[in-house]
Amino acid sequence: MKDSIGIVISNEYLSDRYYKIRLKCDEIAATIKEGQFVLFRCSDGNDPLLRRPFSVYRYFPEKGELEFAYLLKGRGTELMTRLKEGDQVKILGPLGNYFQIDQDTKGIAVLGRGVGIASVAVLAESAALEGLYSLAVLSGRNKESIIGRDFLEEAGCEVIGINDQDQNSGVENIRSILVSKIKEGLIQQLYSCGSNRMGRLVKELSEEYNLDSYISFEEYMACGIGVCKGCTCKTNDGYKTVCHDGPIFSIKEVEL
């Protein structure tokens, strides 16, 4: 964990309201893992005051580079869209725990919805690159709001894109896709981010088929390192911090 400076390599518009920023930051790129996040300082002034959390979208330790996919929401992300090549940004990271795949797992599925895709995509990619079966179910408001398909397919993931406009993003559709893969023995673990409905589905399926599954949470943050106790989330074991105990929680321990 370091409070580092990232140098902007590129900052481009993806689609819908999504952007992608690539930074050079050796220190953080060297140690970050799938599912971890960093805190960005979006302004050098007081507006916004607090840093904003973003999950690592992709990372390239050899090059010392990191990518983040972000959704334009409010003032912080608006200021991020203005960053250009060569600009410097303060980033604190890597933060939080990370996605892990059990030794004997042969295949996984990640379920990402909207900007939640940014948190799980890299896990699907890594799994595929390591030779596991890797299914990525990417859901969004419309076709344009589904990011990451290109590099996931390149890595060898099976990618299923579903969206509200085409009316194929309902939970029942996802359930039937997953159930058949699980029954085929392709998938032993599920990872979800970005949708409570998908989270509940993962919980149900995991109980039903006894899968060791995980969910990545988002919550407003101040410190990002477990000090302020501001980003808590109710678990079976009481309040836990999303930034320090999470952002990844076992599906068993959380209420959805």
Added chain:
Amino acid sequence: MKDSIGIVISNEYLSDRYYKIRLKCDEIAATIKEGQFVLFRCSDGNDPLLRRPFSVYRYFPEKGELEFAYLLKGRGTELMTRLKEGDQVKILGPLGNYFQIDQDTKGIAVLGRGVGIASVAVLAESAALEGLYSLAVLSGRNKESIIGRDFLEEAGCEVIGINDQDQNSGVENIRSILVSKIKEGLIQQLYSCGSNRMGRLVKELSEEYNLDSYISFEEYMACGIGVCKGCTCKTNDGYKTVCHDGPIFSIKEVEL
């Protein structure tokens, strides 16, 4: 007076810590006069919150363009330096009263120090262009902090640049220059901005030689239009607002 949008035509570094920004803004360019100012909204957020006042440095009504010379001071002006061609800025103006030259005046001298030059330069230029004798005494910390010499000389002004580094910016030096011009009958009015020492000199000379002279003041502003009574300045006639009753005051009515 309008709350308008200015479109940045250029924004360049001048010298020392001075910059010059040129805006397209027909409405304000059409009506602004020498010595008036505008309020710039430097940020679209809350940091800084209030607008910042800047005197018109040059204006081109035919083209609908305005120029402001500004000194990098704090956050507001720092954000201004980041503006680039095509950007839009909110500007409120023209504000305040303006410099006037009496009918029977044949020559004037303007005294500007530092960024105060930005307020009086345009008066010297206009006077010269109208065929009056026009002397511009421009003072600064060093040679680099003296702006405007180029266009003033082009307009036919006599320009005297003095600076602290060359140790010729003392009041006594300026006094002797002015006294000889006044005695020669070249100058009937003095206009000053940016230095209390120069202001006091103008007051003394004006009393001694019975000149109708003016000084332009600066004070922190909120509304810029006389509503808040925040920018007051003590005059012989009680507190007056710099934004509405000023920024230009008769040298007779102010304490220095």
Added chain:
Amino acid sequence: MKPDTHVKIGNIVMKNPVMPASGTFGIELKELLDFNKLGAMLPKSITYKPKEGNPPRRIIETACGMLNAVGIQNKGIHYFLEHELEEYENFSSPLIISISGYSTEEFIEMVKLLHKRESVSGIELNISCPNLAVGGESFGMDPVATYDIVRAVRRHTDKAIIAKLTPNVGDITLIAKAAQEGGADAVSLINTVTAMAIDIKTRKPVLGNVTGGLSGPAIKPLAVRMVWEVANTITIPVIGVGGIMNANDAIEFIIAGASAVQVGTATYVTPAIMEEIITGVEEYMITYNVNSIEELRGSIIFDSSDNSCS
């Protein structure tokens, strides 16, 4: 269907809930803002005798806010009635006059004078100006003094009386209750928060008056809390003030319990902001199917059912 945005403050009917906060509105704005669109007009506080105001500097920007110590510079009520009142009479929106004073007698004298003017619809009692304190405290810091002064002026007019409350107290609901019991038709809150800044180069207080009043977005969360507390305590209308910069802020105050809002510092930043706020409130009402301000007022919902993480 156009939503019903009217609100009533005492016997003043406002076509919408938006009016200026005293000290941030004056006739000079008429070129930049359509006064006829406002729910009400409310010029800067006046005093019985002319007041020179505080020595400079009077304002300084702070983080997301500003400090002011103007000290109610004004030419006195007689000058106002003779020279300034008529300017506002050209506009159709109801006119509320803010008055401030050093004694109950001064307040009474002013109310008597204003009572006679038909064009004056209401009177706001600025009993909370931190820059005009009697013995270090403003009337509005003490419930008894608040009750007494409201009661004293109430006898002299049936025009709407609004008591403007200071946030510089431990429990603002006590002051609000006192104002209601004294006979106020409404309360407005909050006035500025007493605060201070020091120039570390000169080691002098930045403001000529040493302390001043903090306003702007910085104080909004405090103002919302106090409006919510007061609206839950009294039955007369509450007018919300403090850091309102846009329509969303205004709506937040109304949901907290305000019947109307006042816009102060924001007008300095954007002179026509009240027009935008009026439109924005209407648009919100259409989007969220709210038929009237009355329906929106105090409609805060307490329900933590969806507090789980996502």
Added chain:
Amino acid sequence: MKPDTHVKIGNIVMKNPVMPASGTFGIELKELLDFNKLGAMLPKSITYKPKEGNPPRRIIETACGMLNAVGIQNKGIHYFLEHELEEYENFSSPLIISISGYSTEEFIEMVKLLHKRESVSGIELNISCPNLAVGGESFGMDPVATYDIVRAVRRHTDKAIIAKLTPNVGDITLIAKAAQEGGADAVSLINTVTAMAIDIKTRKPVLGNVTGGLSGPAIKPLAVRMVWEVANTITIPVIGVGGIMNANDAIEFIIAGASAVQVGTATYVTPAIMEEIITGVEEYMITYNVNSIEELRGSIIFDSSDNSCS
């Protein structure tokens, strides 16, 4: 010559006047901040029994500030003494423990336990937490309750006792005086300002606890004013807290009368900010020829001679 930056709070000697504000500092920071450089260490308030804290959401950013309603989530003093205290014992800076409670008895019990620990140099009494109120009011809103609680714990230890004061009062000097009379070695102020935000889409309060505490640069001018007032009233040291983001802010508090400062929200924004502040204060002292903090403290100058315009 290196200026003398040491200060004394009770019998604690701090090598510089900079320490964390409770609730914004914890062992997790040690990778990002050199604890040995701090004037003192001051972890998050603990309570006698474990506390789960408030339901989410617990924080929301506001204009130049943040609201929090964490509710002192902690595992209780016994857990702290057994498992957490030793972590801080690895560092050389004096350790101050902040405690909070629902009753005088709880405070006394905790002070007795802390008194026995050599590594604890001082105790801060958080009698001002707006998220942990007894009957709607914290102890720190009432002078008598403040006096009583300080007096009660004073008997049980000679370690430095600091009373942390709330700004949610009409006259903070009364509370400060009560703390001094009760036997406090110092007071720290301000804790957060009780405030609130409402989500206009859902019409629900943003915070699970409805109201929360406002901190950050937004409240600095209020904090400076209160520190100045209190420093002019009492003789024990005042520790300034509220919106300190950089060395200039810290210096402003010291000129206002603070002997030391606490840094809260700024640490979230920049985890190592206290190191920068310590260096910055020293640089200021060198530039302005100030030999000691004692010389700087309360050195505010009242002189309006150069109030003329320019």
